Amino acid sequence: MSSSEAVKDVASHADMANAIRFLSADAVQKAKSGHPGMPMGMADVATVLFSKFLKFDAANPDWADRDRFVLSAGHGSMLLYSLLHLCGYDGMSIEEVSNFRQLGAKTAGHPEYGHAAGIEMTTGPLGQGIATAVGFALAERLQNARYGDQVVDHKTYVIAGDGCLMEGISQEAISMAGNLKLSKLIVLWDDNDICIDGPTNMTVNDDQLARFKASNWNTMSVDGHDPVAIAAALEKAQTSDKPTLIGCKTIIGRGAPNKQGTSATHGAPLGDDELAAARAEMGWPHEPFVVPADIKDSWAIVGQQGQAAHQGWQQRLDQLSADQRSEFERVTSGKLPSDWMNAVNAHKKMCSEEQPKWATRVASGEILKVLTDVIPEMIGGSADLTGSVNTKTPSTESITATDFTGRYMHYGVREHGMAAAMNGIALHGGLVPYSGTFLVFADYMKGAMRLSSLMNQRVIYVLTHDSIGLGEDGPTHQAVETLAMLRGLPNFNVFRPCDPVEVAECWALALDNSDTPSGMVLTRQGLPTLRTSHTNENLSAKGGYILAEAEGGDRVATILATGSEVSIAMQARERLQSEGTPTAVVSMPCWELFDAQDEAYQQKVLGQGTIRVAVEAAIRMGWDKYVRSHGGFVGMDGFGASAPAGQLYEHFGITADNVVNQVKSRI
């Protein structure tokens, strides 16, 4: 939509922007908490964007070809709530607006995603929004390459603040977007010179426009309170062949006569006196939460003006071939193709029969060949470790700035940006992102991984080189505490499979869960295949199961293990069995799924009353819930060392002998 097709303004721009200003400031005042400065400062920009450029239909917030709007400066969430209310989004009533930040209200402090229709993504953690937006814009190009301009042709708009641009992740994001020439990504920077501690020049004097320009962006600067200038800049951005940054020079808290332009407006209610003064200053005599009919009507028209575009799109979608249309609708719904599990089962059967001695990272690469062949919406990648993490398959050609038909992203050494981009790809819809790096670098991605979990997104993290088993690269690369960290993350499934069969099962579980991100924790070193008899049943689905039951009498001991240590547990069991101690081995590829089973199943697997010893080449944290304080643990209690892997397992005592001794000392 261009500015020449502007809505017939019944109300003036100033009135429409003031509606945002005062809904926002009044809601913060009522809640006695929140951030009025940003919504008041960016009200003019947001009014121009929503009324003249953003392609959306408030009555159909999930329309696949809508423009996406990401509020990276998520502390200013009242800006978005005001817009959603004014545009008539279902459920965003004036009561919700006036209930800002209250328990159960749709108007949460930082809504992230999923709280209300029309919220594509906002972020509490500054910088995540702009980085996630790169994923949205990339997903649009990927979908466009598959379905064409007729069906996929939309923009991603972002409002970002100074804080977003200070965060390191912003550099990863802008560099990635510039390299890919994501020309439909348009960032509106709230250039107000103010942060919490005071003026931004206390901490940053970067030439932001030069920074973006150096990363291959189109850059402009405008008076963020001049609607004509804002519209002109947005108009120019429409046809750019690069991503665009529009620096919008604004006054934080614009309209509050005594506080505007200062950090006092950033994150505190203005106070009754200042609000009254602002009403006088801006010519807004209306009571809190009252918007006069003409202004309301003008905003309602904005909410509806995308209907024609939506209908036109629907007609074009209908003109696709039946196959293409149903494929588009399938991927948009997030449903996997109907026959994909057959391919997984055939692969499992092959592994059980041939019993390869693959590292689990290699096993992951093998099942990925199968999966990417049958699930075309899978988009792979890695942070410059493709050959190590085995995420690229014959089905996944590289994505480049000139060819988006590929399915493999070279994210570069930008783990955090990669994780955020995957969130954006998943949120955009129609694609399933997975990508790899070393497990220990999960620390570098954690901010975005936490958001994958919080936003219920199917993002799959391939995390290889998972322990001292990586050997010579030494303790900087050897994760010891990372599993515990990830297991502490709510709504995140940590999979640590022990062999190629479990690897295939865990991949199937990760893909089959559209609300939960997963980590596939995989070894560098080779391991034996332990699941040697085939079943179509996914034994990993319960998170933990009896891999080998005790023989020759009632079970005396239970050895619990994950990943590479399951084979050590099996060796220990063999010795204990031969010495007359009936011992079971429980493989626990996913604690989270095991914890979701009923008590009876858990007790049966864990062996009530038996001696329990856990073995995992990581710290003990978390294992006590299974082995209890009197149980044994064989693992790490500090950082690893640089040496060949076999020597390290001996050196740190992660051996079958030690497991046997731990059991025996408890008999």
Ligand SMILES: Cc1ncc(C[n+]2csc(CCOP(=O)(O)OP(=O)(O)O)c2C)c(N)n1
């Ligand atoms: C990663 C992260 N660090 C710190 C914060 C806390 N915080 C919220 S807003 C803000 C200042 C942001 O300044 P700016 O982007 O200029 O916003 P404005 O003052 O213009 O509203 C800070 C430090 C946060 N939300 N996320």
